[in-house]
Amino acid sequence: MLSNKTHYSPTDPDARISIKPGKARKLNYHCSLAVDTAEGVISHVQADFADGQDSQYLPDIALKLQQRLAANELRLEEVLADTGYSNGSNYALLEGWKITGWIPVFGQYKPQIEGFPYDPEGDYFTCLAGKRLPFKTFATHAETGLLKVYRADYQDCKQCPLKPTCVPKRWSATAAMSTNYPNGL
Structure with a gap:
């Protein structure tokens, strides 16, 4: 090698x-x-x-x-x-x-995530069940740099009947979104 x-x-x-x-x-x-x-x-x-x-x-x-x-x-x-x-x-x-x-945005960026509308004033996403996914932390990714991570509360997702269809298997028990915004952090 x-x-x-x-x-x-x-x-x-x-x-x-x-x-x-x-x-x-x-x-x-x-x-x-x-x-x-x-x-x-x-x-x-x-x-x-x-x-x-x-x-x-x-x-x-x-x-x-x-x-x-x-x-x-x-x-x-x-x-x-x-x-x-x-x-x-x-x-x-x-x-x-x-x-x-x-600078064109890296290919993984999605200005909107289907089923999860974004509120720029409150800096949060909303899931199909109407629960907020507020900004929680930053994550560092080698290719895209800093990412903003949004998560729903564990209790909001735990018993949600929509969970099997809205949360990809790679995500944890709480819904999470990561995105790098073209207008900065």
């Missing part, structure tokens, strides 16, 4: 094995370019180790780009990136920095 512990380049020991779907594993770097899309000007280039997820590099790229632009009395207002940079913590970071993120 190939790993960075067993394989390295004697001429470039900082190169890392990268894994991309449909591509051969090889020693690489993760290279990112920031381009002003209106003018076509490259405004930042960054090379990182290639053994991580694209999304983990966005905070550092955005920070360095922000600093470079600020030194030239410019402001970073929008970021456009591919789905690889999508995760809840990146959306929250950009929102906190007052930067509009144009």
Whole structure:
């Protein structure tokens, strides 16, 4: 099995094995370019180790780009990136920095979950039996970052006649929803 512990380049020991779907594993770097899309000007280039997820590099790229632009009395207002940079913590970071993120949401995100309407003001889902599933905690997922976890009370689900049809087998005795919201946390 190939790993960075067993394989390295004697001429470039900082190169890392990268894994991309449909591509051969090889020693690489993760290279990112920031381009002003209106003018076509490259405004930042960054090379990182290639053994991580694209999304983990966005905070550092955005920070360095922000600093470079600020030194030239410019402001970073929008970021456009591919789905690889999508995760809840990146959306929250950009929102906190007052930067509009144009990053497609990772494939598992569902803005609405059938049978479980969401109330954005109260930050909760409602099940078919009318019970609330309020926000309970954050969970960390390797590919999508921070997820908000919503759960119904155990007592609400325990005797519910709808339980066999509304709660997937992989969930516990209480109904639970996990989602990463495109507008941050």
